[in-house]
Amino acid sequence: MSVLVIGGGPIGLAAAIEARLAGFSVTVVEPRYLEPGGIDKACGEGLMPGALPLLERLGVHPEGMPLRGVSYRSASRHVDHLFENGDGLGVRRTTLQTALAERAAELGVVTMPGRAHRIEQDDSGVSVTLAAPSGITPDVLRADWVLGCDGLHSVVRREIGLNTAINRTSRARRRFGFRQHFAVAPWSELIEVHWTPSVEAYVTPVSPTVTGIALLGPPGTDFLAEIAKVPELAIRLLGAAPASALRGAGPFHTRARKPSEGRVLLVGDASGYVDAITGEGLRLGFEQARVAVANVTAGTPRGYDSDWRRVTRDFRALTNGLVSVANGPLRSAIVPLAQRLPRVYGSVVERLAR
Ligand SMILES: Cc1cc2nc3c(=O)[nH]c(=O)nc-3n(C[C@H](O)[C@H](O)[C@H](O)COP(=O)(O)OP(=O)(O)OC[C@H]3O[C@@H](n4cnc5c(N)ncnc54)[C@H](O)[C@@H]3O)c2cc1C
Numbered sequence: 591m592s593v594l595v596i597g598g599g600p601i602g603l604a605a606a607i608e609a610r611l612a613g614f615s616v617t618v619v620e621p622r623y624l625e626p627g628g629i630d631k632a633c634g635e636g637l638m639p640g641a642l643p644l645l646e647r648l649g650v651h652p653e654g655m656p657l658r659g660v661s662y663r664s665a666s667r668h669v670d671h672l673f674e675n676g677d678g679l680g681v682r683r684t685t686l687q688t689a690l691a692e693r694a695a696e697l698g699v700v701t702m703p704g705r706a707h708r709i710e711q712d713d714s715g716v717s718v719t720l721a722a723p724s725g726i727t728p729d730v731l732r733a734d735w736v737l738g739c740d741g742l743h744s745v746v747r748r749e750i751g752l753n754t755a756i757n758r759t760s761r762a763r764r765r766f767g768f769r770q771h772f773a774v775a776p777w778s779e780l781i782e783v784h785w786t787p788s789v790e791a792y793v794t795p796v797s798p799t800v801t802g803i804a805l806l807g808p809p810g811t812d813f814l815a816e817i818a819k820v821p822e823l824a825i826r827l828l829g830a831a832p833a834s835a836l837r838g839a840g841p842f843h844t845r846a847r848k849p850s851e852g853r854v855l856l857v858g859d860a861s862g863y864v865d866a867i868t869g870e871g872l873r874l875g876f877e878q879a880r881v882a883v884a885n886v887t888a889g890t891p892r893g894y895d896s897d898w899r900r901v902t903r904d905f906r907a908l909t910n911g912l913v914s915v916a917n918g919p920l921r922s923a924i925v926p927l928a929q930r931l932p933r934v935y936g937s938v939v940e941r942l943a944r
Contacts (some may be wrong), residue, residue, distance in 0.1 A: 591613075591615070591734045591735070592613050592614060592615045592616070592617070592733040592734050593606075593609040593614040593615070593616045593617075593733060593734070593735045593736070593737060593883075593886065594616075594617050594618075594619065594716070594718060594731055594732075594733035594735070594736045594737070595609070595618040595619070595736075595737045595739055595749060595790070596619055596706045596718065596736060596737070596738050596739060596740050596745075596746050597618075597619075597620060597631065597639060597738070597740035597741060597744075597746075597858075597860065598618045598620030598622075598623055598737035598739075599631065599687075599740075600621070600683075600686055600687060600690055600858075600872060600875065601618040601739045601857055601858030601859070601872075601875035601876065601878070601879055602618055602737070602739030602740075602857075602858070602875075603618065603687070603690035603691055603693075603694050603699075604617050604644075604648060604650075604875065604876050604879045605647075605739055605765060605857050605858075605879035605882060606694050606699045606737075606878055607648045607649070607650070607690070607693055607699065607880050607905045608681065608882075608883040609695060609737070609883050609886070610697040610698060610699050610885045611648070611697065612637060612883050612884075612886075612887045613887075613888075614735075614883075614886075616694075616698075616699045616700070616708060617700045617701070617702060617731065617733070618694070618701040619701075619702050619703075619704040619705075619706060619718070619720065619727065619731065620701060620702075620703065620704070621703060621704060623701050623703045623704040624836040626704055627684055628684035628685070628687035628688040628691070629640070629683075629684070629686075629687050629835065630656070630684050630815075630834070630836050630837065631769060631828060631839065632685055632767050632804070632839040632840075633767075633769060633770045633797070633804070633866075633871075633872075634769065634781075634792045634794055634802070634804040634866060634869050635677050635678070635680055635681055635682060635686075635794050635796055635802050635804075636657055636678055636679075636680055636781050636792070636869045637654070637657075637679040637681055637686075637793045637872055637873070638869060638870060638872075638873045638942055638943055638944075639673050639675060639676045639677060639678045639698040639831050639943045639944075640943060640944045641678070641679075641872050641873035641876060642676070642678070642679060642802070644873065644876040644877060644880065645876065646807055647838055648690075648693060648876075649693050650689050650690055650890075651689065652681045652685050652686045652689040652690075653681070653685060653689075654680050654681035654682070654793040654796060654797075655680040655681040655796060655797065656672075656677040656678075656679065656680075656779055656811075657677055657678035657679060657680050657695070657779065657780070657781050657795075658671035658672050658673060658677050658779040659666045659671050659673050659778060659780045659781070659807045659939065660780060660781045660783065660942075661778065661780040661781070661782045661783065661936070662785065662795065662924065662925050662928050662941045663782055663783065663785065663822070664784070664785050664786075664922075664926070664930075665820075665821070665926065667925055667926065668891055668925070668929070669925065669928045669931055669932060669935055669940040670780055671932070671940075672688075672780075673936055673939070673940070673943045674940060674943075675692050675940075675943065677937065678781070680776075680794040680795045680796045680802070681796060681921050682771075682796040682797065682800070682802070682906045685796075686872075687923075688761075690818040690843065692709065696903075697810070698839075701725070702726065702727040702732075703726060703727060703928065704720040704721075705720060705721045705722070705745075706718050706720060706721070706740065706745055706746060706749075706911060707719050707720055707721035707734060707745065708749060709736065709737075709746060709750060709852075709854065711748040711750075711756050711852050711853050711854060714734075714767060715730070715732055715733060715734050715735075715894055715913070716732065716733055716734075716735070716736045716852075716853050716854060716855065717730055717732050718730065718731045718732075718733075718736065723737060726784065728878050728891075733788070733856070733876045734853065735853050735854075735891075736855070737854075737855050737856075737857050737858065737883075737886075738750075738854055738855065738856045738860045738861075739784075739856075739857045739858045739860055739875075739879075740860050741842050741859045741860055742839065742840070742841075742842070742859045742860075742863060743801045743844075744844075744846075744856065744860035746854060746856060746860060747846050747856055747860055747861075748936060750843045750851040750852075750854050751847075752823060752846040752847045752848060752849075752851055752856065753838060753846070753847075754845045754846065754847045756844070756845060757925075760840070763843075764808070764809060764840070764841040764842075764843065764911070765806055765808065765840060765841060765842050765843070765865055765913070766806070766807065766808070766811065766838055766839065766840030766842070767805070767806050767838065767839050767840055767842065768804065768805045768807075768811060768813050768836060768837070768839075768840055769802060769803065769804040769805070769834075769836070769837055769838075770802075770803060770813060770832055770834055770835070770836045770837070771796065771800050771801065771803075771832065771833035771891045772794055772800070772801055772802075772803065772827050772830040772831070772832060773799060773800060773803045773831045773832075773833045774799075774826060774827060774828055774830045775799055775801070775808070776795030776798070776799070776801050777801075777826060778793070778795070779795070779851060781793065781794055781869065783911060784820045784822065784823060785818065785821055785921070785922075785924055785925050786820060787921070788807055788808065788811070789805045789806060789807035789811055789816050790805070790806045790867065790916070791803060791804070791805050791809070791816065791817065791820055791823060792805075792806070792869070793823070795835065800833050801826075802834075803817065803823070803827075804822060804866070805817075806865070806866055806867060807911040809840070813836055813857035815817060819903070842863055842864065842865045842866060843863065843864060843865065844859070844862055844863050846861055846862045846864045846942050848861075848895050849861040849862070849878075849894060849895055849898040850891050850892070850894045850895055850898075852891070853891065855882045855885070855886065855891060855894050857874070857875065857878045857879050857882050858871075858875035858879070859871060864906055864909040864913065865909050865912075865913045866890065867912050867913055867916060868905065868908055868909045868912060868942050869904070869942065870905050870909070870942060874901070874902060874905050877901045878901060878902070881894060881897035881898065881901055882894050882898075884897075886902050894934075903926070904941060904944075907939070908938070908941060908942070927939060
């Protein structure tokens with residue numbers, strides 16, 4: 591039996607490894623596959639503690655910096671919570687991609703350059719037509735199963751008719767993510783989240799000499815101008831050389847009517863996403879990859895829909911709640927409240943850490 595994975599980002603590669611370990615013959619198609627140094631993308635690059643066992647069971651061990659907890663900060667105060675059951679890991683996106691790609695190759699996953707364009711399925715399998723065939727890759731690929739792992743703006747989701755409109759309120763509150771690295775030694779082992787009136791600035795150590803900064807906020811956010819408004823960050827980054835290009839992604843909020851249709855299962859951001867505010871996209875995607883392949887193996891693709899809802903339930907509830915508060919009049923009260931209610935803050939962080 592064959593599985594075709596569309597999209598070779600971290601979740602596509604994790605899904606490919608899962609499928610290979612389950613005994614399928616696996617092909618990944620990814621337009622940026624030949625990019626030197628590994629595919630880069632805007633990401634806060636924090637692997638929550640719960641993501642690490644999921645990577646370990648795939649045999650993937652990326653190098654990174656330990657993350658011991660989360661610190662919410664505003665101009666005048668901060669509140670810290672240390673993870674109670676083990677550390678997370680700050681991992682440069684290209685390092686994670688390379689570790690996953692090497693493991694996939696070691697297991698015999700075939701990766702091809704190409705961009706999925708049209709998808710048609712019948713009772714016995716799925717045909718995927720590629721846009722602008724490269725000459726290296728056939729024009730049409732056929733497989734028993736397809737895992738759509740092509741990110742927020744998924745072509746697979748659109749092609750199988752699962753795109754759904756986002757309501758007007760969500761559209762008005764569209765949020766984007768931006769990130770850049772700086773040649774500065776990390777100054778904390780906590781993920782710092784600086785709450786300003788307009789953005790959240792995430793600080794993640796990714797190597798002994800490089801620190802990543804990710805901003806979440808409205809479209810058109812001016813990255814450097816926002817950092818300059820956070821005195822703690824402005825001082826730390828004073829004179830520091832950029833260590834990567836500025837990248838952006840979004841809008842975050844995307845939805846699928848359901849996560850599968852017939853022999854095509856959506857996994858990772860392609861299956862619907864709320865926001866990066868809880869720093870959970872990777873853990874969640876690895877978990878989705880695990881249950882997607884388990885259902886394909888068992889021949890119960892519809893079982894994926896209920897498993898997907900189960901593994902994403904906490905994320906959806908917590909993230910929707912936090913985004914509503916972040917977009918509303920209580921925004922400036924988040925850090926003071928977290929400081930006044932450390933046990934509530936701690937239990938929220940522990941939920942993210944799982
Ligand atoms: C600013 C920011 C900060 C974040 N911080 C964190 C964090 O700290 N921790 C965390 O866990 N998560 C974080 N996230 C979320 C996390 O980055 C995503 O959840 C994760 O990248 C999802 O991976 P994916 O493989 O599903 O999608 P992607 O990483 O988007 O990969 C999709 C892949 O599909 C390919 N593709 C696209 N179209 C096609 C096509 N038609 N055919 C074939 N291939 C295609 C793309 O080239 C790409 O390689 C953050 C996100 C942002 C934007």
